[in-house]
Amino acid sequence: xxxxxLTVNGERVQRDVPSYRTLLDFIRNDLGLTGAKEAxxxxxxxxxxxxxxxxxxxxxxxxxLQAHGRSITTIxxxxxxxxxxxPIQEAFVRYGGFQCxxxxxxxxxxxxxxxxxxxxxxxxxxxxxxMGNLCRCTGYYKIIESIQRAAxxxxxxx
Amino acid sequence: xxxxxxxxPQSLDExxxxxxxYGEDARPIAGGTALVILLKxxxxxxxxxxxxxxxxxxxxxxxxxxxxxxxxxxxxxxxxVSPEVRGGWPLLTExxxxxxxxxxxxxxxxxxxxxxxDPNQDPPPxxxxxxxxxxxxxxxGVRTVPVEELYRDYYDVALEPWEIVTEVVVPPVPAGNATAxxxxxxxxxxxxxxxxxxxxxxxxxxxxxxxxxGIGAAGPVPIxxxxxxxALRGQDLTPAVLRDAADLAREExxxxxxxxxxxxxxxxxxxxxxxxxxxxxxxxEQA
Numbered sequence: 001x002x003x004x005x006l007t008v009n010g011e012r013v014q015r016d017v018p019s020y021r022t023l024l025d026f027i028r029n030d031l032g033l034t035g036a037k038e039a040x041x042x043x044x045x046x047x048x049x050x051x052x053x054x055x056x057x058x059x060x061x062x063x064x065l066q067a068h069g070r071s072i073t074t075i076x077x078x079x080x081x082x083x084x085x086x087p088i089q090e091a092f093v094r095y096g097g098f099q100c101x102x103x104x105x106x107x108x109x110x111x112x113x114x115x116x117x118x119x120x121x122x123x124x125x126x127x128x129x130x131m132g133n134l135c136r137c138t139g140y141y142k143i144i145e146s147i148q149r150a151a152x153x154x155x156x157x158x
Numbered sequence: 159x160x161x162x163x164x165x166x167p168q169s170l171d172e173x174x175x176x177x178x179x180y181g182e183d184a185r186p187i188a189g190g191t192a193l194v195i196l197l198k199x200x201x202x203x204x205x206x207x208x209x210x211x212x213x214x215x216x217x218x219x220x221x222x223x224x225x226x227x228x229x230x231x232x233x234x235x236x237x238x239v240s241p242e243v244r245g246g247w248p249l250l251t252e253x254x255x256x257x258x259x260x261x262x263x264x265x266x267x268x269x270x271x272x273x274x275x276d277p278n279q280d281p282p283p284x285x286x287x288x289x290x291x292x293x294x295x296x297x298x299g300v301r302t303v304p305v306e307e308l309y310r311d312y313y314d315v316a317l318e319p320w321e322i323v324t325e326v327v328v329p330p331v332p333a334g335n336a337t338a339x340x341x342x343x344x345x346x347x348x349x350x351x352x353x354x355x356x357x358x359x360x361x362x363x364x365x366x367x368x369x370x371x372g373i374g375a376a377g378p379v380p381i382x383x384x385x386x387x388x389a390l391r392g393q394d395l396t397p398a399v400l401r402d403a404a405d406l407a408r409e410e411x412x413x414x415x416x417x418x419x420x421x422x423x424x425x426x427x428x429x430x431x432x433x434x435x436x437x438x439x440x441x442x443e444q445a
Contacts, residue, residue: 002164019207020159022194042195043262055235055264061194062265065164066187066209110260131346132259 004068008033009077023059023067024048027074030064035075035105046133049106050074056113075105078112088112088150097146099137107133111147120151159197165208170324173213174297177320180206186322188231189265192274216269216324221246225330230269230293230323234281238263247328249337249356253284256341269323272308275315278350278418282309282380284339285326286372287356293325300324306372309379335360336443340435342427345418351375352418353427355407355435359390361443366390371435375418376411376428383410386432395440404433 005014008031015030027033027050036059037047043058050059051073059072078086088111091097098104107130114121114129121129126147135143167173177184184206187193196202210216216229219240226247228237237243237254244251257263257271257280271279272292285305292308294301294317301321308315317323331337339356343349354374360367369390371383389403406429413424 019162019164020197022198041198043191044259046259046261049261052264056261057264058191058261061191061198063164063187063190063194066190066211068166113260129260132261 002065004064006067006069007071009073017064019063019065021064023050023052023062023064023072026064026067027059027072033074033076036109037102037105039102044132044134045103045106046110047103047106049109049133051109051113054113054116056110073109075109078108086112087153088115088147091146091150091153092143095146095149096142097138098143103133103135103137107135107143111150114147115151115154119154121147123148159200160203162204163206165206166212167208167210168212168214170213170216170295171297173208173210173322174320176206176208177322178297180208181319184208184319186210186270186273188267188270189233190270191262191266192270192276210267210322217267219243224327226250226328228268228326228328230325231267232269234258234263234266234268234271235260237268247288247331249284249288249331249339249358250281250328253280253339253356256280256339268326272305272326273315273317273323275309275313276350277309277312277377277379278375279380280339280341280351280354280374283354283356283372283374285328286380286382287337287339287358287370288328288331289358289370290326290328292323293327294318294321295324296321302327306380306382312378331358332360334443336439338435338439338442340431340438342431343418350418353411353413353424353431355428355432357432357435357439359395359436359439361395361440365394366392371407371432373407373411373428373432376407376413376424378412378414381410383407383432385410390436395436400433400436400440404436405429407432 001016039045039047043061048060185204187207188210217231218229234254290305292303336359341351341354353376356372358370369387371386374380385406393399411428413421
């Protein structure tokens with residue numbers, strides 16, 4: 001067992017973890033943040049996407065130990081305390097960006113990282129960035145549209 | 159996975175202490191995107207993981223008289239977005255962008271990828287075409303290994319357990335050289351290639367002065383296609399010459415049947431993709 005200290009959604013967290021614990025298991029089981037999901041377990045599908053120091057990663061193939069001293073951001077951090085949705089979440093709701101919802105937290109976290117990096121992405125840029133987030137339900141068009149609308153909103157806001 | 163000790167050395171000296179002490183029971187870990195999968199699947203087991211994250215001086219990307227100097231723990235993402243790389247080695251900007259997805263690129267490192275020894279990866283053919291070398295560093299010193307000599311067999315590279323890749327050096331690309339990298343993959347975009355090819359051709363008045371060709375995903379190791387290169391050197395770069403030279407790729411590759419294609423298909427495609435890479439490089443340079 002080893003003690004790790006990290007920032008999770010803005011708050012300092014300290015826990016003891018066995019060496020073999022993945023960051024995804026840590027987030028879901030040790031922290032109870034079940035927004036990030038597990039599907040492929042090998043870093044291919046994107047449903048586990050969270051941000052590590054602001055950049056999207058696959059916590060299913062990252063050790064919790066590797067997050068020591070770093071900062072992670074999960075889907076649970078996006079809505080405000082009063083329940084107001086983040087513009088990206090709002091867009092996914094309004095424009096049909098999800099059906100069953102299992103890939104959605106990962107889609108939204110990847111989209112957030114994209115818009116943080118490139119606030120007005122072209123459709124090609126969106127497809128290129130988002131290609132690591134698989135979806136079995138929507139056929140992707142609505143996801144792309146939701147991200148485009150969210151980008152427009154954020155530009156209007158800023 | 160079984161429990162293991164996770165070490166966080168803060169210097170190269172500390173790193174070598176650990177690797178020497180624990181030998182084959184230890185493995186360096188940087189991004190971990192390949193290693194953690196192997197550990198989870200129980201394909202490998204180590205009692206000690208040595209994290210390179212805290213070791214200073216081996217994660218930067220700089221340019222000097224020797225060319226591009228990439229620290230072993232620089233990420234694929236850093237390569238993809240680096241203005242220095244785009245300015246002098248745009249082939250590498252394009253190549254590193256092709257790797258997997260942005261999530262993997264944020265974690266996976268240049269040195270870690272090479273040390274992993276997977277012949278299906280995207281960077282090796284381009285690094286070979288650009289004449290890149292690897293600095294394999296231990297307490298005893300630094301060995302300089304051309305990328306094409308690093309690979310011995312599937313997942314088997316010429317690195318001792320007490321060595322780490324501290325740097326990859328890519329010489330300057332002479333102005334006017336024609337370069338291209340083509341990743342041929344009939345399946346999803348974040349997969350490994352069925353076959354990939356990278357070329358670096360220097361020509362004057364339509365005649366080839368020098369050529370370097372790297373081919374990936376077509377055998378147990380990424381290869382430098384010397385027969386193809388020899389067939390180009392000194393020749394006028396006509397379509398027939400390109401086609402005949404690229405055909406020699408068939409003799410240089412040693413592919414396996416797998417889900418990305420049969421061995422015979424990959425052999426055929428090695429010739430096709432090598433020729434297309436040459437054509438694309440020469441067209442871009444003329445433009």
